[in-house]
Amino acid sequence: MIRSRISGLLPExxxxxxxxxxxxxxxxxxxxxxxxxKALRPALALLACQAVGGCVExxxxxxxxxxxxxxxxxxxDDIIDHDPLRRGRPALWSFxxxxxxxxxxxxxxFAAVQTLAEAPRPDKSILILLASVQVLIExxxxxxxxxxxxxxxxxxxxxxxxxxxxxxxxxxxxxGALAAGAAPERARHLRNFGQRLGTAFQCADDLLxxxxxxxxxGKPVWSDLRExxxxxxxxxxxxxxxxxxxxxxALYQQGGTLSExxxxxxxxxxxxxGAKEATLRRARRHVADALEHLSLARPExxxxxxxxxxxxxxxxxxx
Amino acid sequence: MIRSRISGLLPExxxxxxxxxxxxxxxxxxxxxxxxxKALRPALALLACQAVGGCVExxxxxxxxxxxxxxxxxxxDDIIDHDPLRRGRPALWSFxxxxxxxxxxxxxxFAAVQTLAEAPRPDKSILILLASVQVLIExxxxxxxxxxxxxxxxxxxxxxxxxxxxxxxxxxxxxGALAAGAAPERARHLRNFGQRLGTAFQCADDLLxxxxxxxxxGKPVWSDLRExxxxxxxxxxxxxxxxxxxxxxALYQQGGTLSExxxxxxxxxxxxxGAKEATLRRARRHVADALEHLSLARPExxxxxxxxxxxxxxxxxxx
Numbered sequence: 001m002i003r004s005r006i007s008g009l010l011p012e013x014x015x016x017x018x019x020x021x022x023x024x025x026x027x028x029x030x031x032x033x034x035x036x037x038k039a040l041r042p043a044l045a046l047l048a049c050q051a052v053g054g055c056v057e058x059x060x061x062x063x064x065x066x067x068x069x070x071x072x073x074x075x076x077d078d079i080i081d082h083d084p085l086r087r088g089r090p091a092l093w094s095f096x097x098x099x100x101x102x103x104x105x106x107x108x109x110f111a112a113v114q115t116l117a118e119a120p121r122p123d124k125s126i127l128i129l130l131a132s133v134q135v136l137i138e139x140x141x142x143x144x145x146x147x148x149x150x151x152x153x154x155x156x157x158x159x160x161x162x163x164x165x166x167x168x169x170x171x172x173x174x175x176g177a178l179a180a181g182a183a184p185e186r187a188r189h190l191r192n193f194g195q196r197l198g199t200a201f202q203c204a205d206d207l208l209x210x211x212x213x214x215x216x217x218g219k220p221v222w223s224d225l226r227e228x229x230x231x232x233x234x235x236x237x238x239x240x241x242x243x244x245x246x247x248x249x250a251l252y253q254q255g256g257t258l259s260e261x262x263x264x265x266x267x268x269x270x271x272x273x274g275a276k277e278a279t280l281r282r283a284r285r286h287v288a289d290a291l292e293h294l295s296l297a298r299p300e301x302x303x304x305x306x307x308x309x310x311x312x313x314x315x316x317x318x319x
Numbered sequence: 320m321i322r323s324r325i326s327g328l329l330p331e332x333x334x335x336x337x338x339x340x341x342x343x344x345x346x347x348x349x350x351x352x353x354x355x356x357k358a359l360r361p362a363l364a365l366l367a368c369q370a371v372g373g374c375v376e377x378x379x380x381x382x383x384x385x386x387x388x389x390x391x392x393x394x395x396d397d398i399i400d401h402d403p404l405r406r407g408r409p410a411l412w413s414f415x416x417x418x419x420x421x422x423x424x425x426x427x428x429f430a431a432v433q434t435l436a437e438a439p440r441p442d443k444s445i446l447i448l449l450a451s452v453q454v455l456i457e458x459x460x461x462x463x464x465x466x467x468x469x470x471x472x473x474x475x476x477x478x479x480x481x482x483x484x485x486x487x488x489x490x491x492x493x494x495g496a497l498a499a500g501a502a503p504e505r506a507r508h509l510r511n512f513g514q515r516l517g518t519a520f521q522c523a524d525d526l527l528x529x530x531x532x533x534x535x536x537g538k539p540v541w542s543d544l545r546e547x548x549x550x551x552x553x554x555x556x557x558x559x560x561x562x563x564x565x566x567x568x569a570l571y572q573q574g575g576t577l578s579e580x581x582x583x584x585x586x587x588x589x590x591x592x593g594a595k596e597a598t599l600r601r602a603r604r605h606v607a608d609a610l611e612h613l614s615l616a617r618p619e620x621x622x623x624x625x626x627x628x629x630x631x632x633x634x635x636x637x638x
Contacts, residue, residue: 009453009457010453010454010457011457012457012460013453013460016460076421076425079421080417080421080422098398098399099460099463100460102399102421103395103456103459105425106395106425106428106456107456107457109425109428110428110432110449110453110456111453113429113432113445114446114449114453117445117446117449118446126432126445127433130433134328134332134430134433135329137329137422137425137426137429138329138330138331138332140418141331141332141418141419141422144416
């Protein structure tokens with residue numbers, strides 16, 4: 001369904017959007033096995049719908065919409081962060097140029113809204129998606145300001161994680177529940193489930209950004225450190241009064257980007273403060289909180305265990 | 320109403336959006352007389368609504384929406400084109416960085432959709448806007464491909480002008496007419512009026528991009544030439560078999576950006592082929608075509624003369 005939505009784009013933008021998804025080469029040769037993402041957001045929308053008794057088809061439009069928003073934000077993010085790698089392949093901007101990636105992102109954003117706007121019965125779904133996207137955008141922007149030294153508190157790092165990642169996962173669950181016609185309270189608990197899960201997911205992502213394996217993540221390691229981003233583990237490490245915390249703060253107070261050596265040193269300092277484990281514990285607390293909300297949503301048993309299984313994967317993953 | 324929509328954005332993105340509109344300084348000091356744009360698109364939406372008997376208030380949401388889309392596309396465009404100047408002030412990306420301008424553009428795009436999605440009676444307006452924005456995005460992308468040498472025909476240059484500028488002006492008129500509850504045929508003629516007018520507007524803009532005065536346009540002159548864009552006057556000049564056409568094609572076949580001297584030479588070559596006058600004549604034909612559609616929409620007399628006056632300004636302007 002993502003594919004049929006992309007087919008509806010105009011030719012040149014469709015071509016570059018398909019390049020981003022890995023569906024064909026720049027010479028327009030179709031690729032058989034595109035390396036897609038984890039499709040976590042659509043899975044959440046579909047499962048949330050089923051969890052409250054809806055049939056999975058009803059949640060297809062929101063599932064497609066949140067995945068398109070996510071991909072659009074990746075396209076724009078990789079431009080902003082100069083990240084050359086995405087899903088193990090070159091990021092679109094890096095081989096097709098900034099205009100292609102920027103405009104493909106714009107097109108996917110609007111395709112997401114179109115998916116909901118074309119739904120037969122108009123409801124509040126569009127407004128809910130639009131509000132979440134504004135939070136996501138604010139989160140992305142806050143994320144770029146962090147490296148300018150505006151704040152290094154753990155609360156701020158977690159607020160950014162919640163906005164950047166928690167919000168859209170919460171939205172996915174919310175829209176899925178609404179597609180099933182769920183009562184407001186159940187929908188709200190499912191939203192909170194997704195939101196907490198997304199925040200935990202981002203914490204785990206921040207850890208993979210320091211100690212992950214590029215082979216598995218498909219993204220460059222140390223990219224956040226290089227840009228001096230104060231992610232959750234960095235904020236946790238800086239919060240202490242140890243010599244390592246001081247040394248890390250000093251490293252971050254340098255201007256510009258961190259060198260390869262500085263990144264290695266920063267990773268070591270963060271680990272020595274115990275911030276790696278602290279962040280993992282925090283992520284697990286968010287997952288526990290998520291599961292609490294899931295149970296308050298009184299989900300159907302089978303779907304509930306699928307959602308719980310998915311939640312447990314969030315903090316224990318290598319990609 | 321633009322202002323109240325921007326107030327609804329989240330704090331950091333709101334701040335940079337306000338910087339783009341010139342409402343305050345980066346130190347958050349309010350500015351009294353912001354140098355706004357021409358507000359042509361909202362004017363078209365409001366007048367199109369009045370032209371078919373609607374009251375102007377009804378067209379406020381579409382007027383705001385199209386102006387927000389326009390501003391979002393300017394923010395992204397200036398990043399793509401490396402244009403340092405917009406409305407006589409530094410372009411947002413140039414003093415606040417690429418992330419700020421990219422994300423402010425994203426936020427304004429979604430704010431535009433929110434404006435229509437919050438309207439009390441949902442109708443086809445959102446879908447019409449979304450479809451037009453996809454055309455606009457394709458046009459912007461085609462515009463960046465032109466300088467890569469994919470095509471130099473006049474038809475292509477005009478198709479890009481129609482997509483980049485005609486489409487959103489057509490959409491503004493269409494949505495304005497719908498807000499008045501116009502019959503489909505009248506709405507379609509008003510859409511065509513706006514679309515032709517916008518294409519003429521873009522031709523005039525392309526001329527100002529070569530022979531305009533930065534003091535009046537608020538944009539850098541020769542920016543299109545520098546990027547080797549095949550705008551309408553350039554395509555018209557290249558179409559000939561004169562020595563000037565050949566020399567211009569040779570200049571454009573160089574890689575990279577054109578130097579100041581090359582731009583001066585290109586402008587002189589284009590003028591010598593008569594392409595300046597030819598493009599102006601073509602723009603005037605588009606305006607005449609627009610006025611034909613206006614009359615077919617059977618507009619109310621007073622508003623019709625206001626729209627006609629506005630149309631006549633499109634080709635005879637210095638900003």
